[in-house]
Amino acid sequence: MNISLLNPQQLDILKNTISQAQHIVICAHKSPDGDAVGSALAWKNYLENTGKTEVQICLPDQTPDFLHWLPNHRQILRYDRGPDKVKEVFHKADLVFCLDFNQSSRLDDMQAALELSQAPRILIDHHLDPDTNCALTISHPEMSSTSEIIFDLIWQLGAYDSMSCDCAACIYCGMMTDTGGFTYNSTRPEIYFIISKLLEKGINKDEIYNLVYHNFSANAIKLRAHIILNKLNVIEELHAAYFTVTKDEMRKFHFIKGDMEGLVNIPQKIRGLKLSISLREDTERPNLILVSLRSSNGFHCQPMATRFFNGGGHADASGGKLFCTIEEAEQITLRALLAYKNELQQKSAR
Numbered sequence: 001m002n003i004s005l006l007n008p009q010q011l012d013i014l015k016n017t018i019s020q021a022q023h024i025v026i027c028a029h030k031s032p033d034g035d036a037v038g039s040a041l042a043w044k045n046y047l048e049n050t051g052k053t054e055v056q057i058c059l060p061d062q063t064p065d066f067l068h069w070l071p072n073h074r075q076i077l078r079y080d081r082g083p084d085k086v087k088e089v090f091h092k093a094d095l096v097f098c099l100d101f102n103q104s105s106r107l108d109d110m111q112a113a114l115e116l117s118q119a120p121r122i123l124i125d126h127h128l129d130p131d132t133n134c135a136l137t138i139s140h141p142e143m144s145s146t147s148e149i150i151f152d153l154i155w156q157l158g159a160y161d162s163m164s165c166d167c168a169a170c171i172y173c174g175m176m177t178d179t180g181g182f183t184y185n186s187t188r189p190e191i192y193f194i195i196s197k198l199l200e201k202g203i204n205k206d207e208i209y210n211l212v213y214h215n216f217s218a219n220a221i222k223l224r225a226h227i228i229l230n231k232l233n234v235i236e237e238l239h240a241a242y243f244t245v246t247k248d249e250m251r252k253f254h255f256i257k258g259d260m261e262g263l264v265n266i267p268q269k270i271r272g273l274k275l276s277i278s279l280r281e282d283t284e285r286p287n288l289i290l291v292s293l294r295s296s297n298g299f300h301c302q303p304m305a306t307r308f309f310n311g312g313g314h315a316d317a318s319g320g321k322l323f324c325t326i327e328e329a330e331q332i333t334l335r336a337l338l339a340y341k342n343e344l345q346q347k348s349a350r
Helices: 008-020 034-049 083-092 104-116 146-156 165-177 189-200 205-213 218-231 247-252 263-269 302-308 326-339 341-345
Strands: 024-027 055-059 095-099 121-125 136-139 233-235 240-245 275-281 289-295 317-322
Touching: 008 095, 008 136, 024 034, 024 104, 034 055, 034 095, 034 146, 034 165, 055 083, 055 104, 083 104, 095 104, 121 146, 146 165, 146 189, 165 189, 165 205, 218 240, 218 247, 218 263, 240 326, 263 275, 263 289, 275 326, 289 302, 289 326, 302 317, 302 326, 317 326, 326 341
Parallel strands: 024 055, 024 095, 095 121, 121 136, 240 275
Antiparallel strands: 233 240, 275 289, 289 317
């Protein structure tokens, strides 16, 4: 199976840029998820295996607890904990890899550190509308995850044979989490070829699944149960559902980052549902609502995320943010549902 992504000229640019670099930074988006962290750690592993000794991952903020098991996770620098250290690393860098984000604004407060760096950038991503102001832009929105792209690059660079089990585990984790356990955005045959090659490296896919999806505290389960029981609004005539989560509710259930991971997918289990929306107050900043959207059955949520929620993403898995109260966010959500009434009321596929 041919999974090579780069033409000969692009491959030469990638090889030459890496070979000339001594101080490499890998960065990913704010609120890093499994794909952002997994792809970054896997790419760091590859670069170090080529002999690069100064490779640093910089992230804007905290990663969810269920990703802390990933190999070398402790080596990641966080901007929110040490902005001066991260700025120094970017200033010293002679090459920056931008992973799993399409625009530098996705770095939030860390964006300035990237913009001030004089180092050439290489973007590796699978979101729409990528920044092309880079020495090389490797953008493939049709692919399941940035981690899948990382595997393909390592393969094309001829480094699969030397890939470690740790590197393979990071790639698998990223692919698994960005497809909901391979339940969406994962129909391409190439994905399962890659999984077979990762299994050859000795990964334990069942253990990785358990570490990610069976890693909640009792409080997290109670929070999720509370939301489903008391906060889920199902609009049957629109085949849609949404829920809100406030800071008070999160404090009551001792919320930590990652406790709501994947919760927006749960309403999708309702027969015929086309759209599920999560609205959550930010734990630190007032009047900031974090929005997640999931869709299925022929409806695609990405246009809605762009039009109503200052966001975007993939056809059936998107996100955004609103700068308002949770009550105002709920009203915006209702307007969004009505705006797409015709599409949502079309006959369901199942």
